Amino acid sequence: MTWLITGGAGYIGAHVALAMTEAGERVVVLDNVTSGVPSRLPEAIPLVRGSALDTELVARVCAEHEVTGVVHLAAHKQVGESVEKPELYYRDNVGGLAALLETVAAAGVRRFVFSSSAAVYGNPDVGLITESTATAPVNPYGETKLAGEWLVRAAGHAHGMATVCLRYFNVAGAAAPELADIGVYNVIPMVFDRLTRGESPRIFGDDYPTPDGTCVRDYIHVADLAEAHLAAARRLSGPDASGDLTLNIGTGQGASVRELIDVIAEVSGNRTPAIVEPRRPGDAPRAVGSSALAEKELGWSARRDVREMVGSAWAGWCLRHPEATGK
Numbered sequence: 633m634t635w636l637i638t639g640g641a642g643y644i645g646a647h648v649a650l651a652m653t654e655a656g657e658r659v660v661v662l663d664n665v666t667s668g669v670p671s672r673l674p675e676a677i678p679l680v681r682g683s684a685l686d687t688e689l690v691a692r693v694c695a696e697h698e699v700t701g702v703v704h705l706a707a708h709k710q711v712g713e714s715v716e717k718p719e720l721y722y723r724d725n726v727g728g729l730a731a732l733l734e735t736v737a738a739a740g741v742r743r744f745v746f747s748s749s750a751a752v753y754g755n756p757d758v759g760l761i762t763e764s765t766a767t768a769p770v771n772p773y774g775e776t777k778l779a780g781e782w783l784v785r786a787a788g789h790a791h792g793m794a795t796v797c798l799r800y801f802n803v804a805g806a807a808a809p810e811l812a813d814i815g816v817y818n819v820i821p822m823v824f825d826r827l828t829r830g831e832s833p834r835i836f837g838d839d840y841p842t843p844d845g846t847c848v849r850d851y852i853h854v855a856d857l858a859e860a861h862l863a864a865a866r867r868l869s870g871p872d873a874s875g876d877l878t879l880n881i882g883t884g885q886g887a888s889v890r891e892l893i894d895v896i897a898e899v900s901g902n903r904t905p906a907i908v909e910p911r912r913p914g915d916a917p918r919a920v921g922s923s924a925l926a927e928k929e930l931g932w933s934a935r936r937d938v939r940e941m942v943g944s945a946w947a948g949w950c951l952r953h954p955e956a957t958g959k
Contacts, residue, residue: 634658635865636699636741638684638732639706640677641668643813644747644803644854648703649677650811651858652865660697662690663706672811684732685724694739701743701868702736703861704729707776710817711751714773725776729783737791743868744784745861746797750850750880752778753799755916762922763799763878770914785876794873796864800857801850801882801921805941807858812948819849820942823893824949827902828956833893837911842918848886850920853936853944857881863930882921883934895942900956 635652639645640661645668652659653676660678663670673679678697682689684706693699707725708714714721733744751774752767769775781797788795804820806812816825823833838845860881867873887895890906897903927933950956 633700633869634660634697635701635703636660636662636693636697636736637703637705638662639668639704641665641670641672641679642705643811643815644857645705646672646811647807647854647858648705648861649673650807651855651862653677655862657862657865660693660699662693669814684728687731687735690732690735691739694736694741699736699739699741701745701865702732702741703745703747703865704732705747707747709773711771711773714771714776718772721772721776726779726783729780733783733787737787737793742791742793743865743873744788744793744795745864745868746780746784746795747861748781748797748799749774749777750799750801750882750919750921752781753919755914755919759918760884760920760922761880763880763925781878788876794868795876796868797876797878798860798864798881799879799921800860801852801880801919803854803857804851805853805855805936805944806948807855807944809944809948809951812945812951814952819889819892820896820945821949823896824900824946824956827896827900827904828953832904833896833906835889835893835906835908836915838890838908840917842888844888844890846889847915848888848918848920850882850884850886851892851938851941852882852934853941856934856936860926860930860932863932867930877929879926879929880921880923881926882923884920884922884924886918886920887938892938892942895939896946899939899942899946
């Protein structure tokens with residue numbers, strides 16, 4: 633059995649590829665390397681450069697590597713960009729998925745893991761988000777992920793393909809410094825960036841109905857997320873492989889923005905005080921997910937805490953920004 637991992641040279645994808653390889657799974661990576669970094673992958677993992685939209689290439693990869701399962705991570709994922717370029721997000725995130733599903737189904741693939749997102753929920757007013765919480769995405773990125781889930785389930789039913797959709801929350805950290813996220817789009821690297829430039833971290837709103845007034849989020853270590861993908865792939869390879877599953881992947885624990893900045897100060901040694909700016913439109917006070925169903929169905933649960941996420945992310949940041957340490 634070989635697993636095709638799309639987007640496998642990306643931040644999350646490389647962690648998934650390495651976790652599966654280290655667990656003894658055979659993998660081949662498909663990545664157009666527009667944001668992926670080939671050096672994240674060891675030479676032992678085959679890397680095919682290309683897009684899921686290239687159906688001829690996908691069919692050839694499936695045949696040459698005897699692909700029997702797919703882990704699909706390739707997607708655009710920036711919320712702000714999705715608002716500015718919805719056509720791009722729908723074309724690549726949904727259209728690319730449709731092309732991939734059609735091609736791999738024709739190649740006889742009967743196992744499919746889809747990397748979705750908690751963005752499908754939008755901003756629910758609940759203490760703990762479960763898989764039964766209503767889906768109401770508030771941006772095109774979340775819409776494409778929800779449409780992707782619908783498509784994966786429909787294709788699974790049509791072609792006898794067992795599927796798992798993983799709705800993960802806020803991803804952070806790194807299994808090794810060289811695997812760290814190179815983008816500055818999420819709160820942890822955004823704080824790192826401002827501290828490195830000698831600027832104060834920003835808090836957008838401190839008057840939310842939360843314990844310290846700042847937004848609370850569920851942060852999941854990327855290594856835990858990679859292990860969840862491995863568990864999903866193995867579930868689809870086992871005796872209970874039929875049907876479809878949709879699962880939250882988080883910790884069930886929330887950390888506020890102010891708490892996160894305090895941890896960053898402790899880890900980095902840079903205690904520049906944060907400044908408070910007005911709320912951003914659309915930010916929910918709290919978004920924390922229950923992963924009880926994932927634990928039941930996959931035997932998986934998160935093992936790493938926020939300090940491990942921040943510490944490993946900081947090590948990766950300093951590898952690329954040695955000036956951050958002040959040395």
